[in-house]
Amino acid sequence: MSVSILGAGAFGTALAIALGRGGTPVTLWARNPETAKAMQESRENSARLPGANLPETVTVTAQFADTLGDTILLSVPMQTLRSLLHDHPELDRRTLVACCKGIELGTGLGPVAVIHEAAPNTTAAILTGPSFAADIARGLPTALTLACRDHDIGKSLQQSLITPNIRLYRTTDTTGAELGGALKNVMAIACGATIGAGLGESARAALMTRGYAEMNRMAAALGAQPDTLSGLSGFGDLTLTCTSEQSRNYRLGLSLGRGEEFDTSITVEGAATARATAARAAELKTDMPITAVVVALLDRRIGVSEALDTLLSRPLKEE
Numbered sequence: 386m387s388v389s390i391l392g393a394g395a396f397g398t399a400l401a402i403a404l405g406r407g408g409t410p411v412t413l414w415a416r417n418p419e420t421a422k423a424m425q426e427s428r429e430n431s432a433r434l435p436g437a438n439l440p441e442t443v444t445v446t447a448q449f450a451d452t453l454g455d456t457i458l459l460s461v462p463m464q465t466l467r468s469l470l471h472d473h474p475e476l477d478r479r480t481l482v483a484c485c486k487g488i489e490l491g492t493g494l495g496p497v498a499v500i501h502e503a504a505p506n507t508t509a510a511i512l513t514g515p516s517f518a519a520d521i522a523r524g525l526p527t528a529l530t531l532a533c534r535d536h537d538i539g540k541s542l543q544q545s546l547i548t549p550n551i552r553l554y555r556t557t558d559t560t561g562a563e564l565g566g567a568l569k570n571v572m573a574i575a576c577g578a579t580i581g582a583g584l585g586e587s588a589r590a591a592l593m594t595r596g597y598a599e600m601n602r603m604a605a606a607l608g609a610q611p612d613t614l615s616g617l618s619g620f621g622d623l624t625l626t627c628t629s630e631q632s633r634n635y636r637l638g639l640s641l642g643r644g645e646e647f648d649t650s651i652t653v654e655g656a657a658t659a660r661a662t663a664a665r666a667a668e669l670k671t672d673m674p675i676t677a678v679v680v681a682l683l684d685r686r687i688g689v690s691e692a693l694d695t696l697l698s699r700p701l702k703e704e
């Protein structure tokens with residue numbers, strides 16, 4: 386069994402290291418030939434995951450034709466997923482596992498739905514849950530969710546993708562799994578802003594809890610199974626991302642709270658996802674006040690204190 390990983394960023398590289406270390410032959414595709422050559426020679430992704438060595442079982446290439454292994458993981462940022470599929474029609478008719486966390490601008494769709502639209506003859510799955518690339522690459526223990534609507538294919542993917550340090554749980558609820566991974570990024574921006582502005586950890590706990598309620602409302606509106614968000618892909622990842630400075634979404638929030646600039650070259654999925662989700666929530670008439678406030682903060686229409694006032698001045702209601 387071989388695995389191909391498309392996208393040689395931090396997460397694609399970390400997954401390649403974990404799978405390769407477990408003995409699986411992995412082909413890691415970087416779109417830039419110079420990047421692929423440098424990684425293949427130095428055995429390291431010095432730009433995105435410095436200090437983590439690629440095992441011998443991992444081959445890095447920019448030749449797309451070399452990458453059609455038994456299992457294909459798509460580890461690119463959410464807003465580029467459709468163009469990757471569009472540019473490579475040979476991906477259709479295969480089993481594709483999305484590793485990205487986000488909602489597409491313009492369509493309001495998550496990764497599995499985008500794969501189904503752009504490559505209609507594929508079986509799509511998603512690998513999501515609490516995990517920092519650096520932790521995975523260091524061999525630290527992690528537990529993730531593998532969601533695939535096809536029960537048998539999901540079971541076989543679960544077997545193929547476990548590694549000595551990645552334990553996989555399985556579900557058929559792709560809608561719930563992709564929403565959890567996407568929306569926790571929006572909540573992490575809000576929590577980072579709260580801490581960055583010095584509003585305290587009690588305020589963050591309140592935001593995480595109300596954010597979780599908000600995530601569940603959207604999940605229900607889109608037909609996700611009620612329990613999915615209480616698992617690794619929802620609650621688990623919300624907890625990790627809203628409390629760790631390893632998270633890029635949380636760090637963007639910290640910068641907003643402190644009134645500092647943030648490096649725009651860093652992948653922060655929650656920014657586009659907040660906008661896409663706010664638009665979808667309006668269509669579905671679903672109340673998502675924290676998401677709306679995050680969009681206003683990102684657009685610099687309000688500051689953090691005003692954001693908190695907006696949330697605190699909402700009509701009183703039952704929990």
Ligand SMILES: NC(=O)c1ccc[n+]([C@@H]2O[C@H](COP(=O)([O-])OP(=O)(O)OC[C@H]3O[C@@H](n4cnc5c(N)ncnc54)[C@H](O)[C@@H]3O)[C@@H](O)[C@H]2O)c1
Pocket residue numbers: 391392393394395396397416433460461462463465466468469484485486487516517518519651652654
């Ligand atoms: N880094 C983490 O800890 C982590 C953990 C879990 C999930 N994820 C998810 O993985 C996804 C990727 O994040 P990352 O951390 O690897 O980001 P990253 O910024 O480190 O890397 C993204 C990579 O995608 C490549 N890329 C962008 N557009 C592409 C395209 N059209 N075709 C091919 N390659 C393209 C870039 O060149 C870059 O190498 C995100 O959705 C993120 O939420 C990341």
Ligand SMILES: O=P(O)(O)OC[C@H](O)CO
Pocket residue numbers: 486514515516517518570573622625626631632633634635652653654
């Ligand atoms: O660095 P972030 O904020 O993209 O978070 C990485 C992972 O999604 C955490 O599970």
